[in-house]
Amino acid sequence: MTTDTGEATMGTEDALATTADDLPPGTTGSERLSALAQQHGALVTLVIAMIIASLAFDTFLTGDNLENMALSSAFLAVVALGMTFVIVTGGIDLSVGSLFALGGVLAAWGSQYGTAVALLLPLAVCGLVGLVNGLLIARSGLAPFIVTLAAMLAARGVLLALTDEGSRTYLVDKDSFFVELGQGSLLGIGVPVWITVALFTLGALVLRRTRFGQYVYAVGGNEDAAALMGAPVTRTKVAVYTLSGLCAGLAGALNAAWLASGVTILGTGMELEAISAVVIGGTLLTGGFGFISGSLVGVALLKVIQNVINQIGSLDSAYQQVVSGAFLALVIVAQTWLGRRQRVL
Structure with a gap:
């Protein structure tokens, strides 16, 4: 039993080594370089892409274009x-x-x-769906893919029922304070952008500086080891799926405030965009490694790619999906190679 606990401790500590700074003292330079590539590769790519775009298009770095990109990124970023x-x-x-x-x-x-x-209702309903997802996954041992796929279909069905198969659109009074949450600005920057920055700052602190964040990393790194170490695996899983539902509901509410209406056709494929942004930002699909700032960079990179394609004008919008998919595939291949290289070293 002592040996198992020791192995569990080692597995959990490895799971918490989420950045180059967290690596143990004996780590080689090559291992640190691989970790830095996983952590900051998306940011370097984003900077290069923005430099190229600014040189190719005079309108790319204009205030209006940057503001539009920031606003359109805010809702996906919260998700x-x-x-x-x-x-x-x-x-x-x-x-x-x-x-x-x-x-x-x-x-x-x-x-x-x-x-x-307007704010509490979507948070309550979407948070409840996330809670149910978490309970089914954590307590019943069901596969996350199946459970959340069923929730996706059920939520879309409720949406269609509320809107008479999509034929009814609920409008928001443009004089209400709620609209200010979507259309208002502070210091020339849209309120949704400020909310997103605040949420990401809080999320980064929670994931990196709290015991709950340590549990999240430990569960993803080695669930059995985390359980042996006394981590509340079930509670942690339920909490993260509830949080995901809350974030999706809040993003939807902010988007409704921005558009001053509840548009039923939105959100299709958004789950794939969110997953792409997170993975492009350096978070491993296998779990145990990732950071909040990387996801924000991933969202920004996807939006820059989409904006460049729109700037070209002669390309169909479908190319956005092609480029994003190809870029995601390259990122996953790079992550797999870096992960194997670290294990070999």
Whole structure:
């Protein structure tokens, strides 16, 4: 039993080595270089992409274009924030796209009763769906892919029922305070961007500086070892899926405030975009390794790619998906190679 506990301790400590700074003292230079590539590779790529785009297009670095990119990135970023916690535990959440759309419709409908209802209703409903997902996955041992796929379909069904198969669109009174959360600005920057920055700052502190964050890394790194070390594996899994649902609902509500309506066709494929952003940002799909800032960089990189394609003008919007998919494949291949190289070294 002592040997098993020692191995469990070692596995958990390895899982917590999530950045180059966290690596043990005996780590070689090659191992640190591989870790740095996983941690900052997306940021370097983002900087290079922005430099090239600014040289190729005069309108890329204009205030209006950057503001539009920041606003359009904010909603996906909030969804990706919750997805980061899920993927770090080694899970996946396919329901966030449908919850994003459902949250927007619920917020638009609830806005007639005030800003509090417009915000709390989508949070309550989407958070409840996330809670159910977590309970089914953590307590029943069901596969995250199946559980969240079922939740995705169920949420989309509820959305269609609320909107008469999509024929009804709930509008938000443009004079309400709720609209200011989506269309307002502070110091020339949209309120959704400020909210996103605040949430990512809080999320980074929780994941990197709290015991709960340590549990998230430990569960993703080695679930059995984490359990032997006394980590509340079940509670941690339930918490991250609940958080993912809350983030999706909040993003949907903010989007409804921005559009002043609950658009039913939104959110399709958003779960894949969120997963792509998280993985591109350096978080491993196998769990145990990742960071909040990387997911934000991943979102920004996807939006820069989309914006460049729009700037070209002669390319169809479908090329956005082609380029994003190809880039994601390259990132996964690079992550796999770096992971194997670290094990060999």
